[in-house]
Amino acid sequence: MPLPASATLLARITPLVEKLKRYAWLWPPTAFVIGLLGFFLVNRQQWLGAVLALGLLFAWCLLLAESLLTRLLNFRGQPGLPRMVTTFIAQLIHQETLFFTLPFFLATTVWASGQAIFTLLLIGCGLLAILDPLYFGLAQRHRWLYFMFHALCVFVVVLVTLPIMLHLTTGQSLILAIVAMAIFSVPSLINLMQPQGLWRWLAMIGLIVVLASAAWIGRVWIPPATLWLSGNALSPSFDVGAREPRGESVLTPSTLSGQGLYAYTAIRAPRGLREKIYHVWRHNGEVVDRIPLVIRGGREQGYRAWTHKQNFPSASQGNWQIDVMTATDQRIGTLRFRVDEDASKATHADGDIHSPPGLPGWNIRHLVAGSDQDDE
Structure with a gap:
């Protein structure tokens, strides 16, 4: 008697997965290198960066198809893929996504700021994904x-890929990432909660709403994945033609009231992106002040x-901060200065362009071949 098609499929897939597990350790560093390539190609050969991002989205479609296939087989009374196989496939996709x-x-x-917590969480999830036990x-x-781990992976993959592929703004990508997280979470929630009665279905829908709301409320802690501050300066004057800061001054109240800052x-x-940001003083x-750009x-x-x-206030002494924000209140960078009557305590605005601390753009963009763009 011939075996059912599902049994034949299982007989082929299970040994293949066992063979792939021997080389699973290669997947995280490979995904990280691909991510680096995608990052550096955002502005240079953006079509190739988009291809890499598209490949990641395709992998997620395969994961969703696997989940739906297993449920279809179970519905028809046929054995689905073993839990070990499905978990291993999901692990590979999670590793690829995170790295x-x-x-x-x-x-970025x-x-x-609180963004460090989000990024450290991603690093922790990446380590979790490569430690099998x-x-x-x-x-x-x-x-x-x-389920939360899976939802986070869906969220970050959409957040990164859409600005590269479709030139969506950070805010648009954030909203779509939340929607995608909710949609992709449905199969996992169904498997987790096994909703059969009305109350279980309502509870599952409520959990999805809570998850989406938490992502939206916590957006201020989420880095804008494709925007970063590459340079900043404070100056008393500006050369509009050259688009460069000019001059220098000590930031005392009298100086600011006379010439501003x-x-x-x-x-x-990414090339092709047009987005409104804000300087929040x-x-x-x-x-x-909240000034749009x-x-x-x-x-x-x-x-x-x-x-x-x-229009500095008369009592302008104290600590000042300029947050560079997206329209959805995600911080791109920060400038800080102090105004004081005592010139020795006040900030010296020298007009020099400084690179922000940390890893803005990894500061190794010269490794990517191509000519600079000086449009703006």
Whole structure:
């Protein structure tokens, strides 16, 4: 009697998975290298970066197809793929996702903010994904945590790939990432909660809403994966033609009331992207100005944008901060300065363009061949 088609499929897949497991250790570093290539190719050979991102999305489609196939076979009374096989396939996709997207978040995180927590969480998840005892233990004994892990992977893959492939803004990508996370979480939640009655279905829908709401509320801690600050400066004057800061001064109240202050930022973004950002001026933690700017991606040194604040309050002494924010309140970078009557305590605005601390753009973009873009 011939075996059912599903049994034949299982007989072929299971030995193949056992062979692949011997080389599974190669997958994380390979995905990390591919992620690095995708990151550096965002502005140079962007079509190739988009191809790499498309490959990652295709892998997720395969994972979703595998999940649906297993449920279809079970519905027809036929054996589905063994749990070991499905978990191993999911592990490979999770590894690829985390190590592909990690270079983007390492380069765009403002480490002196809550964004560091999100990126460190991704690093921890990446380590979890390559340690088989922990990963399989999570998948088998703590299904709700495994569900959260899966949802996070869906979230970050959409957050990184859409600006590269479709030139969507950071805010649009964030919203679609939340929607995708909710959609891709449905099969996992069905498997986790086994909803049969009305109340279980309502509870599952409520959990999806809570998950999406948590992602939206916590967006301020999520780095804008394809935007980063490549340079910044404070200056008393500005050469609009050359788009460069000029002059120098000590930031005392009298100086600011007389000539104001220019805040210059150079922001890297994927070629073809057009996005509104904001310079949010804060005095002792309180927002005093929120000035919109529109940037365009593609320039090697970053799109040069600036704001000129003139209406400083009479009591302007204290600590000032300029947050460079997206329209959805994700921080791209920060400039800080102090205003004081005592010139020795006040910040010296020298007009020099400084690179921010941390890993902005990895600072090794010269390794990628191609000519610089000086459009803006």
